Amino acid sequence: MEEKWIEAEGIDVEKIMEEIRKRVEDKKRKGIYKEEEIEDIENVELLPLPDILDVPIVYQPEDLEKSYKGIETLRERKIKELRAIKNSIPQVTGFKRKVKDFVIKIRGKIFPLLKLLSFFTLTDLYDGVQINSSSIESMMGYINESVHYLNVYKEHIKVLHNYVHHITTEITKLKVENDELKVRVKELESRLSFLEDRERALEKETVDKK
């Protein structure tokens, strides 16, 4: 038996429910509607417009800073690795070390003679080193300049990052405002239509009076 879903004093609820059941069954039997159609309409989920207050300020400058810090950390780690490689070059010890110290001592004593002997033969090499040195200096200047530009770009990226986030937020807010304005337009249209009907009724009333 159907559960009592109506309450009313002074009427035969059971009888009314039976009449309702017959009406509903009759409509379904005639194929006027299907149970599923009604259920679809009953279970529609509302999708409210987003609230402008719900649009978050998503920009978090610390994210960018974190990524820069990450790059710095990576660089420092690389330097440490290079130092470790340098320190890992094996040092000469024992007999070989003693011979090496002796040769360095002798070489120190005869160094002016070696310098004289090599003076004429090493001029070309010296010039070459000079040229290389100036090239390295100009290269260093170029690298420094590049680093400067890199820093400038880094700042630009920060600013752009900021802009992109703000633009995204503002566009979202504009979309929400636009949707709200559309509702206002509909509201006004509805009001206007009501007032037009009212005007017609008023006209009819006035004409009838005359």
Add this chain to the structure above:
Amino acid sequence: MRVHQLLTSLTYGDAISNEALAIKKFLEDEGIESKIFGYYNHPKVSKYFNHYSSYLSESKPEDILIFHFSIGSPVSKIYFQAPAKKIMIYHNITPYNFFKNYHRILARECYKGRLELKKFVDKTDLGLGDSDYNRRELEELGFDNTGVLPIVMDFRKFDREGSRVIRNMFGDDKFNILFVGRVIPNKKIDEIVRFYAVYQKYFNPNSRLIIAGEYRGFERYLNDIYQTIGKYNLKDVVLTGHISFNDLVALYKEADLYLSFSEHEGFGVPLLEAFYNNVPVIAFDKGAVKETMNGGGIIIKEKKFDKVAALIEELRNNESMREAVLRSQQDALKKYSYENVKKILLSHINNLKEA
């Protein structure tokens, strides 16, 4: 003994102000001195109004103070300080979850309102709800002494023709289904519109749905309603927006049925207005609806659209059923008679005086 009232604003036409003025009249009829103190007032009722700042200098321990609770009221602090015995009348706060998807600020206010209400527990000698549903809420909050005072309804104001223009607009042969109330989510107007899509398409094409109530401030919910109207291509749904009282009377006069799917009502004044205007009422059983209807009209326990539509068709075509429903509605109104409410109020006051 003097019985004064305290409220945020005394205006013209709203339910709380009407009740405050009616209570003043009840008391004065019994020879009890009564003044209304508040924060704002409408010029039309200024002769009854006293500014709340002057209350404390007048208040005495043997007096009784009736406070009409409203959220964030600046007059609450006077209520807390007053030496008089205190009655608080609670007209309910809509649960915040109805508003959280549509009006975050109002949702927050409603949430805060319920917290604020707890501050009154120890300061109140008698908590009155305008329905037992509201009284139970007070009890759950911790109020020891509670009672019910139905809203004072002056139905005589409906004894008129109403706007002839509105009556011309809607007085055709269409079956008018009416709902009166603000277009807010707890009233479930979106469900009424979806129900109407079923009713008009499969049961009665020669019908009209009229939603009479203010919709400003809830545009996002209104958008959902417009979307629904658009989706089902509904032609005869009228959203009137705010209307004058004269228009409202005309709408009741032209309505063939009052339908409510509301999921939260602290009382439900329009249900009784429909009763008075001989409009058969079908309402979903939630909040204080059943209690307010007091055995009148038809209560539904489920919102099965095709079954409700068939029920309306039964009511439309079965004259004896319609007459029985209207009779039950007229009987139900007796509870809200001026004399009955006056008797209840005076008994609360006497009990408190003797306590």
